[in-house]
Structures are given as structure tokens and as C-alpha cells.
Amino acid sequence: MRDSSQQSSDEELSALFRSIDHPAPALRADRVMALSRARRVRRSTFLAAASLVLAATVASAAVPGSPVRTFIHRAFALGAPRVRAGAPPRTQAADDAVARGIAFVPEHGARVTFASAQPMGSLRVRLTSGASLRVTQTSADRDAEFALTPDGVSVSNAGSTASYEILIPATIAEARIHIAGKPVYSKTGAELSCDGTLDPERSCLISMQRTESGTAPPR
Amino acid sequence: MSASAFDAEFRAAFDSRYEELFRWLDRYCGDPSLAADVAQETFVRLHARGEMPEDVRAWVASVALNLVRDEQRRTTRRRLLLLRRPAGTTMADPEPSPEEDVLSAERRALVRRVLDVMSERERALLLLREEGYSYRELSVALGLNESSVGTLLMRAKSAFRDAFLSLENAATTRRTDARF
DSSP, X not given: OOOHHHHHHHHHHHHHHHTTOOOOOOOOHHHHHHHHHHHHHHHHHHHHHHHHHHHHHHHHHHSTTOHHHHHHHHHHTTTOOOOOTTSOOSEEOOTTHHHHEEEEOOSSEEEXXXXXXXXXXXXXXXXXXXXXXXXXXXXOXXXXXXXXXXXXXXXXXXXXXXXXXXXXXXXXSEEEEEETTEEEEEEETTEXXXXXXXXXXXXXXXXXXXXXXSSOOOO | OOHHHHHHHHHHHHHHHHHHHHHHHHHHXXXXXXXXXXXHHHHHHHHHHSSOOSSHHXXXXXXXXXXXXXXXXXXXXXXXXXXXXXXXXXXXXXXXXXXXXXXXXXXXXXXXXXXXXXXXXXXXXXXHHHXXXXXXXXXHHHTOOHHHHHHHHHHHHHHHHHHHHHHHHHHHHHHHHHXX
């Protein structure tokens, strides 16, 4: 039990503290509860929005070609094609492989085969200092289809009237071109054989038309 | 517990504790605007919990003290809080009471000065005890060992009295010197 002097001292202390009091501002429980609920709604809305953005980002990242996927691949170098330094890729499609042409890097020799002769159109064959053998359609007629084969390129040109150009690396040891099964061009080392017109720059112009015997029709 | 039952419990806790909380916070930090903001925020957080703590008084005191510390660290924000509330409304000094006729403005300033120079722990102990907090509630609210609360409280009271009497005597001496 506290003695009277202690009690008196405590009362004096209480009086001193009361002397510095301010009245409490009016505040009701309802107001506090409303503030709490509003804050909860804001938090829920924020979390929902954040979840939505996250889900949209994940979904977008799963779509091939999407900007998000591109960004992620660039940022983390995921799935980037690995090319051996100093060696060009074995094959490389031209700008529009199926519709307009095809290209690849031959190792020793190459064979280009046109499946059919055509009622019109021509084929120009040129030697190039590059490493790629390139077959392209140079006119906008009905498209031929190009495909790589184990030893070169096959062109499905039935019904086409287009003209073509083939660039052959000058350094290649051997190259052969056939139209409808007939040889129209060959290169063995530096020696060229052309069933068409060979100009001084060793560029060969061959007609895509064939006679029944397989040779170019007379001019 | 259902939402309505919790709301009823919260309302009861608010009605019985709000003024007490504001009062000791006001005494503790000497800033009625800050005390009002912290008291409101403390109860908003209590309601946001969705359930009552085991010891409401200790929880409220502990959260409020942390909020005051946070606010006092952000001195810039504290200034904004002070500016936000127009002066002269609920934050005005109370009308003079008979008690205040006895205690001069000088004495009030001395009380404030002594509280401000006390350590945070001693100040909180003194003011919470003044609101009737038990030793157990004080130990929970301030993170103290319950067995040491009595000793710490006695020291705090003694420190307050000594400092107050010393300052009051000095002021009395100054007044006497000025008279002669």
C-alpha cells in the first residue's frame, strides 16, 4: 500500500501532466472503419491489377513473335541461334525461301534440278565470288517452289513461266544444273559447259523451254 | 468471428481507448496534430487486422509508439501533417480550468521541457502508467521484462521530479533576482 506522501506526489505528477493536455479531436469509430475498408479495397484493387498485368505478360510471353517474348529473348538471350564463329551456316533461306528462292553454302559440289521444262522463261547462271549458291526467281510469274536436297536444290516449277538466276561460287569444284532431267550446265573446276549462250564474263543464259529430245529449241 | 461481431468489438475498443490514446500520445510527443494522426492510424490498423489482439491496450500502445517514431524520423512529412490541419479548431489549447489558474503557463512549459529531455522509454513508461497501464501491459507494449518495470518506473518518476524541481527552482530564482 502506498503511503500518503507517495500518493500526494503521484497526484501532483498527474496534475502536471494534465496541465499540458489538449482536447482529443472528434473522431468516430465509423470514420475509422470506413478508412480501413477503403484502404482494403484499394489494396485489393491494386493486387488484382498487378495480377492481371502479370498474367497478361506471361500470356504474351508465350505467344511466338510477341514483343514481350522478343524482349525476354533479347534480354536473356534465350533460344538465340548459335552460329559457329568463322563458319557460315550450312543453309540459309533467301529473303523468301519458298516463293522467291533459296541459298546454301556448298562444300564441294552442288546439283540444281528443275523438275520441268517451261513454255517460256529463262535461266541465267553466273559465277560469284561469294560462298553461297543462290537460286532465285527473277520474274513475278507463277511461283516455283524451292527445296534443299542432300546434294543441292530442287525446283518444283511445273506450270511456271518464270525466269531464274543461279549464282554459283566460283571456287566450287563441281556444279551441275538439270532441267526436266536433262543437263543444261556444268562446271568442273574452271571448265564450264552451257546449253545456252555463254558471254565473255562466263555468264550463261539458258532457255527454260525444252524440245522432246531435251535440248533447247532452235532460235 | 463474424464481421459484425468484430465491428461491434472494435467499436467498443475505440470508444473506450481513443481519448486515452490521444492523450498520452499528445503528452508523449508534444504535438497534438501528430498525436491525432497517429491515434487515427493506430485504430485504422487495428480494424484492418480483422480480429482483436489478445491485449488491445498493449497492442495499441506498441503500434502507436512505432508510428510516432516513424513519423518523427520523417521530419518533412511531419511538417506537412502540421500544415494540413488548420490551426485554431480542435487543436486549440483548452479553456483555462481552475487547475490551470494555479499552474502557470511557465509551469506547463517546464513540464513539456522535462518530458522532451527524458529518454523515450522513461517517457513512455511514465505516461502509459499515468493512463493506468498495468506492469504486464507496460512490459508487453514496451518490450520490457515485467519484473523490471517497477524499478524502471520508479526511476522515471524520480528523474521527472528531479528535473522538474530543478528547473522550477531555477525559474523561481530568476524571478526573485529580477524582483530585487
